[in-house]
Amino acid sequence: MNLEQAADELYRIPPGQFTARRDTLAKDAVRDGERPLGESIKRLRKPTAGAWLANLLARERPREVGSLLGLGAAMRDAQAKRAGDELRRLARERQGAIAELAALARALAAGVGERPGPSAVAELQETLEAAVADPDMAAALRAGALTTGLKYSGLGLVEGAPSPKHTRPSSASHSASAHRTAEKERSDAKRSAEHAARALQDRERALGRLNDEIVHLERRLSELRAEKRKVEGLVADARRSLDAAQRALRKADQALERLD
Numbered sequence: 001m002n003l004e005q006a007a008d009e010l011y012r013i014p015p016g017q018f019t020a021r022r023d024t025l026a027k028d029a030v031r032d033g034e035r036p037l038g039e040s041i042k043r044l045r046k047p048t049a050g051a052w053l054a055n056l057l058a059r060e061r062p063r064e065v066g067s068l069l070g071l072g073a074a075m076r077d078a079q080a081k082r083a084g085d086e087l088r089r090l091a092r093e094r095q096g097a098i099a100e101l102a103a104l105a106r107a108l109a110a111g112v113g114e115r116p117g118p119s120a121v122a123e124l125q126e127t128l129e130a131a132v133a134d135p136d137m138a139a140a141l142r143a144g145a146l147t148t149g150l151k152y153s154g155l156g157l158v159e160g161a162p163s164p165k166h167t168r169p170s171s172a173s174h175s176a177s178a179h180r181t182a183e184k185e186r187s188d189a190k191r192s193a194e195h196a197a198r199a200l201q202d203r204e205r206a207l208g209r210l211n212d213e214i215v216h217l218e219r220r221l222s223e224l225r226a227e228k229r230k231v232e233g234l235v236a237d238a239r240r241s242l243d244a245a246q247r248a249l250r251k252a253d254q255a256l257e258r259l260d
């Protein structure tokens with residue numbers, strides 16, 4: 001088994017089974033001499049209920065998911081052309097497709113004994129909407145390994161919103177100020193992301209060391225238990241020998257008494 005195969009299995013099964021199965025696969029890899037693989041498997045994170053539903057759709061119904069994502073490209077093209085009527089038609093198709101996929105996800109979940117709640121379905125629908133809106137999020141959905149739901153916060157043209165050609169243009173100074181503000185926010189966000197990534201790496205390394213120590217201690221505990229069983233056997237043998245010697249001593253004492 002490689003990491004891709006492990007992920008394929010783990011992100012199909014219900015979240016409640018994820019952690020136990022992941023740990024088993026990681027231990028199996030270490031036992032088979034594939035420690036780096038085991039550590040990589042151990043780092044896989046359990047998905048939320050809504051993310052699992054999205055992964056289930058991406059892996060079990062890729063064609064239907066692809067059809068939905070195709071609407072996203074068509075909507076971006078219509079928006080670029082300022083084709084309001086076409087955009088509104090596509091938006092209605094999008095909503096219908098998302099509703100159908102949500103129903104399909106519930107059916108797939110029921111097939112493995114799961115009944116997702118309203119919050120999980122809402123998270124799935126938000127994820128599908130985000131994937132339609134953003135190509136990067138669409139690629140993340142197609143990969144089928146989400147751990148949390150997707151959220152889209154971009155400012156796109158939506159049904160019922162005024163067309164860009166009717167929007168009063170901002171002044172140049174306001175545009176420049178907004179650009180500087182956006183650049184600063186991006187810079188701050190990038191630093192925060194880098195800091196979070198470093199912190200995550202440090203904690204994952206610490207977790208890896210702890211897992212290695214646990215494996216070592218479990219092995220040592222197994223050895224000590226085996227040694228304990230061996231010593232217990234020797235103690236039992238010694239007790240039997242002592243009992244036999246004591247019986248022989250009593251017989252010898254009785255024989256001496258008869259001779260006297």
